[in-house]
Amino acid sequence: MKVVYWSSTGNTERMAEMLGEEIKNAGGEAEVCELSTVSPADLAGEDSFALGASAMGDEELDEGEVEPFVEELEKSVSGKKVALFGSYDWGDGEWMRKWEERMKEAGAEVVGTVIANNEPGDEDQANLAELAKKLV
Numbered sequence: 001m002k003v004v005y006w007s008s009t010g011n012t013e014r015m016a017e018m019l020g021e022e023i024k025n026a027g028g029e030a031e032v033c034e035l036s037t038v039s040p041a042d043l044a045g046e047d048s049f050a051l052g053a054s055a056m057g058d059e060e061l062d063e064g065e066v067e068p069f070v071e072e073l074e075k076s077v078s079g080k081k082v083a084l085f086g087s088y089d090w091g092d093g094e095w096m097r098k099w100e101e102r103m104k105e106a107g108a109e110v111v112g113t114v115i116a117n118n119e120p121g122d123e124d125q126a127n128l129a130e131l132a133k134k135l136v
């Protein structure tokens, strides 16, 4: 399955790599791809996938790339199993709660979310391992 991520400084990218490893550990196949290399139409053909993006703006998704991607994705995500993940700094994860709600309203089955404060560590990897098991 595809693990698609957007990352400004590499923190969410590292989470995507960890999630990819954990999907393989859970017996699945993972293809980790940067968001700009994938279109929402590519994901329309997938039953399940993971999508990661860090907190930007004021508890928002990056408005240049991620927001338009997610708006398009909302049209085709109904019935799919989706895992969301991303890194943040000073907030409390509000951006992820809003993102999860949007995906659910669009009809996605959000199997779980993982947020990491700045660079992901061992605890985050453990959370990503649990997320991987729900996806595979």
Ligand SMILES: Cc1cc2nc3c(=O)[nH]c(=O)nc-3n(C[C@H](O)[C@H](O)[C@H](O)COP(=O)(O)O)c2cc1C
Pocket: 006, 007, 008, 009, 010, 011, 012, 013, 053, 054, 055, 056, 057, 058, 059, 060, 087, 088, 089, 090, 091, 092, 093, 117, 118, 119
């Ligand atoms: C322009 C900008 C806006 C940000 N807005 C938020 C925010 O609203 N809430 C928050 O918790 N962190 C915010 N951050 C911090 C990033 O989410 C944090 O540095 C994160 O680790 C970046 O992950 P990335 O390297 O995967 O992009 C912001 C950072 C930048 C540069």
